[in-house]
Amino acid sequence: KVRQRGITVARPIIYGNTAVVLTQKERDALPTPDHTHRWTVAVRSAASVPDSDIVGGADDISYFIKRVTFKLHDTYSNPNRSIDKPPFEVSETGWGEFEVQIRITFVPESGEKAITIYHHLKLHPWMPVGTDPIETPSLEQAAKMGPVHSWQYDEIIFHDPFQNFLNVLLAH
Ligand code: SLL
Numbered sequence: 001k002v003r004q005r006g007i008t009v010a011r012p013i014i015y016g017n018t019a020v021v022l023t024q025k026e027r028d029a030l031p032t033p034d035h036t037h038r039w040t041v042a043v044r045s046a047a048s049v050p051d052s053d054i055v056g057g058a059d060d061i062s063y064f065i066k067r068v069t070f071k072l073h074d075t076y077s078n079p080n081r082s083i084d085k086p087p088f089e090v091s092e093t094g095w096g097e098f099e100v101q102i103r104i105t106f107v108p109e110s111g112e113k114a115i116t117i118y119h120h121l122k123l124h125p126w127m128p129v130g131t132d133p134i135e136t137p138s139l140e141q142a143a144k145m146g147p148v149h150s151w152q153y154d155e156i157i158f159h160d161p162f163q164n165f166l167n168v169l170l171a172h
Helices: 024-028 139-145 163-170
Strands: 008-021 037-045 065-071 080-083 088-094 099-106 115-120 148-159
Touching (some): 008 115, 037 099, 080 088, 115 148
Antiparallel strands (some): 008 148, 037 088, 065 080, 065 099, 099 115
8 A cells, every 4th residue: 555645636527416397297296296396416527418328438437436425405305315336416306405415435445535515406597687686587487498507517636646546547
């Protein structure tokens, strides 16, 4: 277990969510008809497209990420959702925005501590330019405006990595 001093490796990720307004028919079919949206919160390789179905291959980040735990609002049953393989994502329905705590655990050979990042789950689109920005569009308006996307770019930086982990990183 030798650390390679002075070496830094960065891996780009994106994290965030997409959300769509449910149709009345979809709402009526739910056990919770007060839910207005379906959403997906995810951590992905920055090389992948936010809502693509691509798993594995160049977009796989499981060679350095072992687990992602999404902590949802306490109104959800089992708010801690642990995902152990890609796609690292959770899809749910709901009615409100809240802060999602995202804990990223790295593969054991990295010797790295888990990190925690935060994402504000966004359901409501911004008002069109020229209208009152304080207002939230009605569900009817929002449905016409299409899916909401809210993503952040970030880089996970490994300093002085262990030689065997460095080999794994550089092989991808
Ligand atoms: C709000 N601070 O008041 C936020 C809380 C909670 C969101 C939002 C569904 C929960 C469930 C849900 O959307 N919770 O029924 O399981 O806007």
